[in-house]
Amino acid sequence: MNQPTEIRAATLTGAQAVVEMLRVHGVEIVFGLCGDTSLPLYDALRDSTLRHILTRDERHAAYMADGYARMTGRIGVCEGPSGGGATYILPGLAEANESSIPVLAINTDISVASRGRYTLTELDQRTLMRPVTKWNAVLDRAADIPRVFRQAFDAMTTGRPGAAHIALPFDVQNAPVDAVDVWGDPSLGVYPSRRGAPDPEMVTLAAKLLRNARAPVFICGGGVVIAGAEAELAELAEKLAAPVATTISGKGSIDERCAHAVGVVGSNGGTPETRAVVDDADVIIFVGCRAGSVTTERWRHPAPGEARIIHIDVDPAVPGRNYPVDVPLIADAKLALRALLEELGDWQREGDLSPVEARKRAKFERFEALARSDETPIRPERVVAELARQLDADATLVADPGTPCPYFSAYYVLRGTGRRYFSNRAHGALGYALAASVGAHLARPNVKTVAVMGDGSFGMCAGELETLVRLKLPITAIVISNATYGWIKAGQRGGYGQRYFSVDFGTTDHAAVARAFGVRSWRVTEPRALAPALKEALAAGEPTLVDIVCQPLHEAKAPVSEWVA
Numbered sequence: 001m002n003q004p005t006e007i008r009a010a011t012l013t014g015a016q017a018v019v020e021m022l023r024v025h026g027v028e029i030v031f032g033l034c035g036d037t038s039l040p041l042y043d044a045l046r047d048s049t050l051r052h053i054l055t056r057d058e059r060h061a062a063y064m065a066d067g068y069a070r071m072t073g074r075i076g077v078c079e080g081p082s083g084g085g086a087t088y089i090l091p092g093l094a095e096a097n098e099s100s101i102p103v104l105a106i107n108t109d110i111s112v113a114s115r116g117r118y119t120l121t122e123l124d125q126r127t128l129m130r131p132v133t134k135w136n137a138v139l140d141r142a143a144d145i146p147r148v149f150r151q152a153f154d155a156m157t158t159g160r161p162g163a164a165h166i167a168l169p170f171d172v173q174n175a176p177v178d179a180v181d182v183w184g185d186p187s188l189g190v191y192p193s194r195r196g197a198p199d200p201e202m203v204t205l206a207a208k209l210l211r212n213a214r215a216p217v218f219i220c221g222g223g224v225v226i227a228g229a230e231a232e233l234a235e236l237a238e239k240l241a242a243p244v245a246t247t248i249s250g251k252g253s254i255d256e257r258c259a260h261a262v263g264v265v266g267s268n269g270g271t272p273e274t275r276a277v278v279d280d281a282d283v284i285i286f287v288g289c290r291a292g293s294v295t296t297e298r299w300r301h302p303a304p305g306e307a308r309i310i311h312i313d314v315d316p317a318v319p320g321r322n323y324p325v326d327v328p329l330i331a332d333a334k335l336a337l338r339a340l341l342e343e344l345g346d347w348q349r350e351g352d353l354s355p356v357e358a359r360k361r362a363k364f365e366r367f368e369a370l371a372r373s374d375e376t377p378i379r380p381e382r383v384v385a386e387l388a389r390q391l392d393a394d395a396t397l398v399a400d401p402g403t404p405c406p407y408f409s410a411y412y413v414l415r416g417t418g419r420r421y422f423s424n425r426a427h428g429a430l431g432y433a434l435a436a437s438v439g440a441h442l443a444r445p446n447v448k449t450v451a452v453m454g455d456g457s458f459g460m461c462a463g464e465l466e467t468l469v470r471l472k473l474p475i476t477a478i479v480i481s482n483a484t485y486g487w488i489k490a491g492q493r494g495g496y497g498q499r500y501f502s503v504d505f506g507t508t509d510h511a512a513v514a515r516a517f518g519v520r521s522w523r524v525t526e527p528r529a530l531a532p533a534l535k536e537a538l539a540a541g542e543p544t545l546v547d548i549v550c551q552p553l554h555e556a557k558a559p560v561s562e563w564v565a
């Protein structure tokens with residue numbers, strides 16, 4: 001283009017404008033995988049201060065962005081090319097969106113000028129991404145880039161946080177954008193960016209209900225950690241002398257060593273003891289929790305109509321969806337809990353937490369007896385106990401579905417609050433933890449990060465071991481090895497009279513596979529070899545993997561209520 005110098009300086013390419021829009025919103029890392037339609041974007045990234053983490057699968061780019069967002073409180077950003085790049089990035093968006101985690105995915109696309117001509121990789125990204133995002137757009141012209149990115153950041157961080165997707169055509173990346181338009185509000189790069197306070201009348205009603213409660217019990221979801229409401233929760237629990245149970249995503253709402261903490265409730269990670277605390281309640285206070293099927297054991301605990309319900313959630317659609325609600329508090333969890341504290345003033349409830357203590361003791365005595373077992377194959381309880389013993393309190397642990405999720409949710413006691421443990425609980429797709437641990441590590445590089453997965457999950461994420469090696473990430477991967485899709489086999493055992501069908505696969509030496517990628521690894525078959533192998537692996541300061549041959553889930557005493565029953 002033959003323009004005077006001053007006009008050229010005032011113009012960016014679309015790709016440069018995209019990079020600048022990320023930067024002004026505080027983005028520092030982009031996870032992604034290259035493609036033909038992404039060449040202009042990569043050229044702009046090359047010249048920028050943004051760090052690009054090249055992944056081996058777009059699914060994992062999105063999971064990394066998700067893990068990064070969970071640990072930083074900032075937006076996670078991922079990118080991929082058109083066609084397959086979009087279909088592969090989608091699972092990570094679906095998980096993040098349903099888990100209220102702000103992940104922005106950018107897929108480049110064929111040129112606007114090539115639409116409708118059987119162009120290679122042409123795909124209706126708008127329709128594809130709509131159901132799995134809070135907000136999405138397909139760019140048709142470069143001039144819209146600044147506005148569209150501002151809208152994306154606003155959508156991801158206000159109200160209930162969620163995922164956003166932008167399709168960025170090839171020719172749009174090359175077209176000019178006026179530099180004057182390229183601005184953004186950095187406060188929209190963190191979440192929650194705009195907190196909403198509760199209706200004071202509802203706060204008064206809730207406080208009245210709490211003053212008259214015989215046995216109030218909190219059930220906290222991921223919303224408490226997202227809102228950073230842990231201190232307010234602890235203070236209110238103290239004032240109410242109330243037990244605090246959590247969902248799996250709500251782990252981190254409360255220090256699990258404290259007298260108020262019940263642990264995880266629900267069908268996955270809950271136990272008869274934690275369920276009993278919920279069943280005793282006459283008032284349940286759901287906080288940042290959707291009261292979904294897992295938390296409530298399919299809406300049986302609490303039983304509808306048994307307890308009065310106060311439901312605090314940022315999303316007005318949540319309270320009342322599954323339970324008749326006495327007081328809905330539509331607000332940010334931190335502001336709602338603080339408003340309740342102010343309304344209750346100096347009042348203090350007299351309450352006895354010793355029944356909670358007794359139940360926790362019973363739960364952990366049973367667990368510890370199994371954890372001490374020298375049986376082979378190694379019991380999952382032993383793996384949890386050994387990791388809990390060896391990891392520092394501030395370590396990050398990411399758990400995949402299968403054996404890891406219920407066991408670590410139930411028995412890995414968090415020493416402290418905030419995000420230290422997470423699992424992909426919206427969709428529970430296998431193969432999440434390894435990639436999410438990469439994002440988590442980059443978010444918090446000074447603490448130990450561990451990914452725990454089943455061998456089914458290993459099969460879906462192993463390629464990313466190369467990324468760990470290339471980037472020299474001191475992450476430890478733990479594989480619970482049982483040569484079966486154990487969770488499903490356990491379902492066939494419990495519900496179908498042991499009519500096992502198409503759930504077993506072959507034995508793999510995962511340590512040998514990892515070694516071939518350049519990962520230092522151990523294969524552990526004997527209980528006594530577990531502690532020394534973990535010790536070396538956790539201390540190594542490089543990527544490590546411990547492949548543990550474990551008791552299969554269908555034979556284990558897993559904290560999964562359907563099977564216990």
Ligand SMILES: Cc1ncc(C[n+]2csc(CCOP(=O)(O)OP(=O)(O)O)c2C)c(N)n1
Nearest residue numbers: 402403428429430454455456457485486487
């Ligand atoms: C992508 C995906 N496909 C299928 C499932 C259904 N599923 C849930 S748990 C499970 C078995 C998990 O097997 P593995 O990772 O080996 O762990 P294990 O249960 O044996 O401990 C399966 C197949 C899923 N969660 N995600």
